[in-house]
Amino acid sequence: MSTPLMNRRGFLKGALGVAAAGSLAACAPGGPSTQPSKLAAPTASASSVKGEITIWNRSGDLFKVFDAAIAKFREAYPNVTVNHQAVDIDAKLANTLISGTDVPDGSFWDDAKIGGQAEHLYDLTDLIAPYREQTAPYKLSVNTVDGKIYGVPWDLDPGLLWYREDILESAGVDPAGLATYDDLLAAARTVKEKDPTTRPIHMEKTPFLSQLWLEMLANQQGTSLTDAQGKLRLDSEEYRRIFGWIQNAVKDDLVTHAPYLEAADVKTLDSGQQVFVPWAIWWSFAPQQLLKATKGKWRAAPLPAWTPGGARSGAMGGSSFVIPAKAKNPELAWLLYEFLCFKEPGYTAVYGPNDVYPGGLSTSVPSFSPALDPAKPLFQPIEALGGQDLWKVAVEAAGTIPAAAPIPWWWAQSVDYLGNNVQRLIEGKMTPDQVISESAEKIQRNLIDRS
Structure with a gap:
C-alpha cells in the first residue's frame, strides 16, 4: 500500500x-x-x-x-x-x-x-x-x-486487538488466550513485569477519538449512547463495565495516553512501550506507513470479549x-x-x-x-504485519458485530462532555460514576432537551 x-x-x-x-x-x-x-x-x-x-x-x-x-x-x-x-x-x-x-x-x-x-x-x-x-x-x-x-x-x-507478537512471545503470553478484557489486563501486567518501562495498552488522548473508541466498546456489548428513540443510555451496566476497566488499567500503570498516530504515539509504538492497541481495522495504516523500527512485528486479533462468549468486535x-x-x-x-x-x-x-x-x-x-468470503480475499496479506492474512481476521471479527441504533445528530457535540470526561477518567481525575452522571446530565440538558 x-x-x-x-x-x-x-x-x-x-x-x-x-x-x-x-x-x-x-x-x-x-x-x-x-x-x-x-x-x-x-x-x-x-x-x-x-x-x-x-x-x-x-x-x-x-x-x-x-x-x-x-x-x-x-x-x-x-x-x-x-x-x-x-x-x-x-x-x-x-x-x-x-x-x-x-x-x-x-x-x-x-x-x-x-x-x-x-x-x-x-x-x-x-x-x-x-x-x-x-x-x-x-x-x-x-x-x-x-x-x-x-x-x-x-x-x-471492525475493532481489532493489535499487538506486538515478539514482545508477547518473549513474555510468554499466548495471544490466543486473550479471550476477555480481564485477560488483556492480566497479559499487560505480565508484559510490564518483564519490562517495567512498558505502558502496554494504548488509550486515546483526543476527546473525539476516545469517545468514538468508547462507542466501539459499547457496540461490542450491544448498546450505544442512545437507543432507537434517542433516549440516553449512558447510565448502564455496559458503560460502567468499560469505565471500570479503564480505571483498573490506569491504576495499574498499564496505559500509554497518547494522541492517535501523532509523534508521541508513533515514538512509543516503535520503542516497545506500547504493546496492545484495541482499535479499528484502519489502524493497519500505522505499520504500513508510519512505524519504522517495529514494521513487520505487529499482528491483529479479534478484540477480547467483555463477558465470556460475548462479541469479539464492535464497529468504530x-x-x-x-x-x-x-x-x-x-x-x-x-x-x-x-x-x-x-x-x-x-x-x-x-x-x-x-x-x-x-x-x-x-x-x-x-x-x-x-x-466477505474468507477464502476469496479482496485485499492481500500485509507484509508490514509479517505477512498476516488480515482479511481473514477482519472478516471473522466483522461477523460478530452487534446491531446498534441510529447515531444522534448531536453526537459530535457530546464530545464536549463525554469525550472530555473520558480523558479525565484516563488521567485519574474522575471516577466512572462521575463520568456517567456529569456527562449524562449535560448531554440531556444541553443537547437532547434542546433538540
Whole structure:
C-alpha cells in the first residue's frame, strides 16, 4: 500500500465526522418532521438506461479508488455519465441539503450524520430490501430512522486487538488466550513485569477519538449512547463495565495516553512501550506507513470479549452513501451505489488491488456478506504485519458485530462532555460514576432537551 500520509489521515479525520453537524440538523433523533420520499428502482435494462449524475466524494486516496471503480460502472452502464466531484462534504453537504440548491445526485457521508438529515434524503428501504439479509446488521441499524433506511451501507470498520507478537512471545503470553478484557489486563501486567518501562495498552488522548473508541466498546456489548428513540443510555451496566476497566488499567500503570498516530504515539509504538492497541481495522495504516523500527512485528486479533462468549468486535466509525430527496436523477445514483456495494465487479473494484492500494484497500471491509468470503480475499496479506492474512481476521471479527441504533445528530457535540470526561477518567481525575452522571446530565440538558 502506498498513499500520501496527509491524504490518508485527512480522510480518517473526515470519515469519522470530526466536524460537528448538529447545528445543521433539522430534526431530533427519532424521525424526520416531513414524510420522506421513497425511491423506486429503474426498470430499464442496463444498456438502455441513460442520463447524467453528479456524485460527491471526499478528496484524497479514496476519491481515486472510487474514481477507478466508477470506470467499471461505466462499462456496465455505458449510457450513464458520472460527474465525480471531490468536495469538502463536512462543510458543504448538510447546508446544500437544507437549501435544496445544486444538490448532488448522491454523496458519500458519515453514518453519524445520516439520521439527523433523514428528511432531506430518499427513503431507500424498498431498494435495500433484496440485500437486507446479507448486509451487516450494524450498518442497517445506523442507517435506519423510524423503520426506514436512508443510507446505502458501504464500509464496515471492525475493532481489532493489535499487538506486538515478539514482545508477547518473549513474555510468554499466548495471544490466543486473550479471550476477555480481564485477560488483556492480566497479559499487560505480565508484559510490564518483564519490562517495567512498558505502558502496554494504548488509550486515546483526543476527546473525539476516545469517545468514538468508547462507542466501539459499547457496540461490542450491544448498546450505544442512545437507543432507537434517542433516549440516553449512558447510565448502564455496559458503560460502567468499560469505565471500570479503564480505571483498573490506569491504576495499574498499564496505559500509554497518547494522541492517535501523532509523534508521541508513533515514538512509543516503535520503542516497545506500547504493546496492545484495541482499535479499528484502519489502524493497519500505522505499520504500513508510519512505524519504522517495529514494521513487520505487529499482528491483529479479534478484540477480547467483555463477558465470556460475548462479541469479539464492535464497529468504530463508518460511512455510507446517500441520495438527496431533491436529486435530479436519483434512480441512476442508486444504480451506481448498488453496483459499488452489492454487485460484482463493483465491490472488488473498490476493495481489490488498484493503483492507489496495490495490495487492495485494507482499512475497512465491505458490509455486504457475499463480499466477505474468507477464502476469496479482496485485499492481500500485509507484509508490514509479517505477512498476516488480515482479511481473514477482519472478516471473522466483522461477523460478530452487534446491531446498534441510529447515531444522534448531536453526537459530535457530546464530545464536549463525554469525550472530555473520558480523558479525565484516563488521567485519574474522575471516577466512572462521575463520568456517567456529569456527562449524562449535560448531554440531556444541553443537547437532547434542546433538540
